[in-house]
Amino acid sequence: MSVIAPQEEHQHIFNSFKGYEQSFEYKGDRLYSMIFERNKERIKVSKEKFAVKNLQKIFNATFLISPKIGFEAMSLRDLSAETGLSMGGLYSSISSKEAIAVIVKDVVAVICGEIVELSRKQEDPVEALQTLVRGYLYSSTLMQPWFNFLYFETKSLPHLEQVASKQLELDQAHALADVLRRLNPTALVDLDFVAAMALSLIQERYVKAWKYPQYTTTIDKYADDCLALIYKSIDYKAS
Amino acid sequence: MSVIAPQEEHQHIFNSFKGYEQSFEYKGDRLYSMIFERNKERIKVSKEKFAVKNLQKIFNATFLISPKIGFEAMSLRDLSAETGLSMGGLYSSISSKEAIAVIVKDVVAVICGEIVELSRKQEDPVEALQTLVRGYLYSSTLMQPWFNFLYFETKSLPHLEQVASKQLELDQAHALADVLRRLNPTALVDLDFVAAMALSLIQERYVKAWKYPQYTTTIDKYADDCLALIYKSIDYKAS
DNA sequence: ACAAAAATAGAGCGATCGTTCGTTTTTAAT
DNA sequence: ATTAAAAACGAACGATCGCTCTATTTTTGT
Numbered sequence: 001m002s003v004i005a006p007q008e009e010h011q012h013i014f015n016s017f018k019g020y021e022q023s024f025e026y027k028g029d030r031l032y033s034m035i036f037e038r039n040k041e042r043i044k045v046s047k048e049k050f051a052v053k054n055l056q057k058i059f060n061a062t063f064l065i066s067p068k069i070g071f072e073a074m075s076l077r078d079l080s081a082e083t084g085l086s087m088g089g090l091y092s093s094i095s096s097k098e099a100i101a102v103i104v105k106d107v108v109a110v111i112c113g114e115i116v117e118l119s120r121k122q123e124d125p126v127e128a129l130q131t132l133v134r135g136y137l138y139s140s141t142l143m144q145p146w147f148n149f150l151y152f153e154t155k156s157l158p159h160l161e162q163v164a165s166k167q168l169e170l171d172q173a174h175a176l177a178d179v180l181r182r183l184n185p186t187a188l189v190d191l192d193f194v195a196a197m198a199l200s201l202i203q204e205r206y207v208k209a210w211k212y213p214q215y216t217t218t219i220d221k222y223a224d225d226c227l228a229l230i231y232k233s234i235d236y237k238a239s
Numbered sequence: 240m241s242v243i244a245p246q247e248e249h250q251h252i253f254n255s256f257k258g259y260e261q262s263f264e265y266k267g268d269r270l271y272s273m274i275f276e277r278n279k280e281r282i283k284v285s286k287e288k289f290a291v292k293n294l295q296k297i298f299n300a301t302f303l304i305s306p307k308i309g310f311e312a313m314s315l316r317d318l319s320a321e322t323g324l325s326m327g328g329l330y331s332s333i334s335s336k337e338a339i340a341v342i343v344k345d346v347v348a349v350i351c352g353e354i355v356e357l358s359r360k361q362e363d364p365v366e367a368l369q370t371l372v373r374g375y376l377y378s379s380t381l382m383q384p385w386f387n388f389l390y391f392e393t394k395s396l397p398h399l400e401q402v403a404s405k406q407l408e409l410d411q412a413h414a415l416a417d418v419l420r421r422l423n424p425t426a427l428v429d430l431d432f433v434a435a436m437a438l439s440l441i442q443e444r445y446v447k448a449w450k451y452p453q454y455t456t457t458i459d460k461y462a463d464d465c466l467a468l469i470y471k472s473i474d475y476k477a478s
Numbered sequence: 479a480c481a482a483a484a485a486t487a488g489a490g491c492g493a494t495c496g497t498t499c500g501t502t503t504t505t506a507a508t
Numbered sequence: 509a510t511t512a513a514a515a516a517c518g519a520a521c522g523a524t525c526g527c528t529c530t531a532t533t534t535t536t537g538t
Contacts, residue, residue, distance in 0.1 A: 070394040072311035086487045155309040204439040225432045325517045
């Protein structure tokens with residue numbers, strides 16, 4: 001299970017949003033099939049066909065209501081009205097309200113984990129940074145409601161998942177700082193500070209999507225600006 | 240009503256956290272007196288002495304519970320237990336649960352408004368940038384629970400206050416971009432992007448306070464790093 | 479076309495929510 | 509010490525919450 005198809009060349013994918021989007025694993029039904037596979041034992045519906053259809057409705061409705069009033073304030077009756085499913089229908093595809101939040105965390109964790117893993121495999125630090133920055137930016141653009149939800153609704157998670165969610169962020173910060181150290185080992189600036197800056201700059205995009213009217217079409221320029229700023233701040237001159 | 244005492248010299252205040260803290264207007268009872276004044280007609284208790292004492296308890300308890308489980312999930316019975324006040328006691332000092340969130344937004348708006356206003360008055364763009372960056376950073380450090388609450392619980396506000404809250408952010412971004420334009424009118428980089436970067440970097444601090452174990456003692460270095468990064472990113476050389 | 483199985487519907491459950499209000503306690507001026 | 513006003517209390521209210529469970533409908537395989 002990998003974000004990019006194995007036959008694709010690495011550099012093609014991380015050069016533009018379009019390229020990344022095409023090779024992205026979790027589009028359409030694929031995503032919900034994965035969710036079904038990972039949560040089979042907690043879902044009453046046994047046929048994937050029905051589960052996928054309902055899960056799609058449930059998450060679409062969640063991402064419509066929750067950003068407006070918050071996950072806690074969203075009732076399952078709101079969700080029922082928006083999805084067109086009855087209360088019983090909802091509970092045939094999810095085990096509890098909390099489970100919705102846990103699944104979102106799970107999906108985001110899988111995607112982020114793969115990006116960090118893929119970056120660590122890159123020998124060239126320039127490629128490794130590209131993988132981290134573009135991978136995170138492009139993924140969070142394609143999955144904006146998911147990343148945004150996890151960012152703002154972490155408190156709705158069980159304690160264990162909350163800790164895991166924070167660890168996700170720390171892992172990314174460490175991965176970033178490591179790459180920066182490889183790019184310029186003698187840098188005079190605080191690389192942990194630069195890593196924190198880069199991370200919050202990436203998150204800014206999906207956290208405040210309302211600020212960016214042309215959300216998906218201007219993401220390549222945003223990625224370019226991010227990388228340029230990172231290079232500049234650690235005094236790295238392109239070769 | 241101003242953040243800084245009039246007799247103080249401007250540069251002393253915006254040079255270090257300690258200096259800013261001493262001249263900060265909203266410490267201790269002062270803050271709650273202001274809240275009482277601004278909400279008199281909605282508060283049943285008529286004597287300031289009692290109102291201030293209760294408001295202090297209420298907001299302290301809110302900032303203890305809410306960051307852990309979220310404002311929506313915090314019940315007034317939780318609040319009653321934490322403050323030691325009864326249900327009736329709570330409602331003698333606040334008009335509703337929602338009013339708590341509205342007051343937080345109000346306080347943050349006052350502080351942020353003053354910083355932007357003070358910055359716009361500065362003729363020297365270097366001073367104007369210092370005012371914005373250090374003012375916002377220092378204020379949000381002193382009032383971390385307030386800023387953090389507004390950031391994460393905007394959804395709990397009435398619609399009108401939500402819009403105002405977003406406008407607050409846009410005002411700051413514009414003020415920052417304006418100052419950057421004055422500092423380097425011929426800059427090749429996208430100054431709106433740099434402004435967004437600076438803002439999210441400032442917010443990073445109070446949004447993810449858990450990342451910074453020495454929260455208040457390392458704020459001066461953080462402010463220095465921020466300003467250095469901003470100058471570097473717009474190619475501004477100190478004179 | 480028809481059982482058997484699977485999925486969905488929706489009324490109902492106990493718990494808890496924000497809020498109110500009649501009562502009791504505390505405060506402050508005489 | 510007295511007393512009227514102010515503040516605090518806490519049981520009670522209607523509404524709504526997440527969730528369950530049985531009846532009903534839809535799907536599936538023959």
